Amino acid sequence: MTTTHHAAMAAALGAAARGWPVFPLAVGDKAPPRGFTNWETRATRDPGRIRAWWQRAPYNAGIATGPAGLVVIDLDRPKPGQRSPREWNLPGICDGADVFALLCQRAGIPIEWETLQVRTRRGGLHLYYTAPPGTRLPSTNGSLGWLIDTRAWGGYVVAPGSTVTLPDGTGRYTVQHATRPAPLPPSLFKQLQPAPLPAKRPVHVPIIDDRHSAYLNAALNRELAHLAAAQPGQRNRALFGAAAALGELIAGGALPEQPVKELLEQGGADLGLSRSEVVRTVESGLRHGARRPRHLATA
Structure with a gap:
């Protein structure tokens, strides 16, 4: 040594x-x-x-x-x-x-x-x-x-x-x-003390595509569950990953952007991340996901 x-x-x-x-x-x-x-x-x-x-x-x-x-x-x-x-x-x-x-x-x-x-x-x-x-x-x-x-x-x-x-x-x-x-x-x-996020309220993500609603709801729940389970030191990265994954579906037209963004921001706030970190990370993740739009099969 x-x-x-x-x-x-x-x-x-x-x-x-x-x-x-x-x-x-x-x-x-x-x-x-x-x-x-x-x-x-x-x-x-x-x-x-x-x-x-x-x-x-x-x-x-x-x-x-x-x-x-x-x-x-x-x-x-x-x-x-x-x-x-x-x-x-x-x-x-x-x-x-x-x-x-x-x-x-x-x-x-x-x-x-x-x-x-x-x-x-x-x-x-x-x-x-x-x-x-x-x-x-x-x-x-x-x-x-x-x-x-x-x-x-x-x-x-x-x-x-x-x-x-x-x-x-x-x-x-x-x-x-x-x-x-x-x-x-x-x-x-x-x-x-970080500025608090807006008061938490229920966020509903409207899914118009009935044929893929089960898949899209499962995708939303999966990413939010992964985010909620993130350990200290990995939370910012987990938020980015969830935003990137859902950003692919948003860019492909399968999910609406604003309700998903609100859900991710609530998830980041629940983890104790600051307002500025949450907003910056979610926006960055959504931009990253938009580079690879995921289009669901129509046939």
Whole structure:
């Protein structure tokens, strides 16, 4: 085991000692190893299991933020050649930390900088906070602002001590400010709460084609069942897959788009995904499915 891999195992053991469940990430990567599924439920604080994992193969370390009771704000830096959206093309706005500071300033929220801070491999910043008791914030991707993600339930962060070597940047995750994670301030918690979807109401999908109604109803129920059974960490992907599959039937004229879209949005909301994630993922999946229209036999 190399020095780098010893550091990753030490990071995993250190996180577990703080009460944070951990799991392996592929060496040099930010994703779990191939075949390692259900990472949120398999993450552990057991030192014996952690050592057993790292003795089998070299890994990076991931912290399952939801079970750890953490909310981590990920303030990223733009990738080479990446330009800011028009709304963030403002003087002094260069990265996610600038966007976050401006968002908090606009909302009149003081930023709690006195908390555990981890410098990421491309120069970004992870701010660690403890989640308010009894809450279950979902993870978000870009819904707060440009280059800002949050990691809570359904998400994870690369533990400090891990080294990532990817085409868009190589580097080690290091502790920049070593202190206990501060409680997430109530005002910041309110800012991080995702906007709710519209109130849930029954959605009826009219199926005009009586000859294929049984097949189409089965297809709808199958995709919605797969979506409802999605595990943490796979929910966004499951929503995209369901939208893509039903998008093929919509493009082929077998299903109406708007009611199906509403059903998918309700399914995503039931999984705890944020409003922006649900809308973006459903639209992307429907577009993907429309590329391969599925026409039902007429004979």
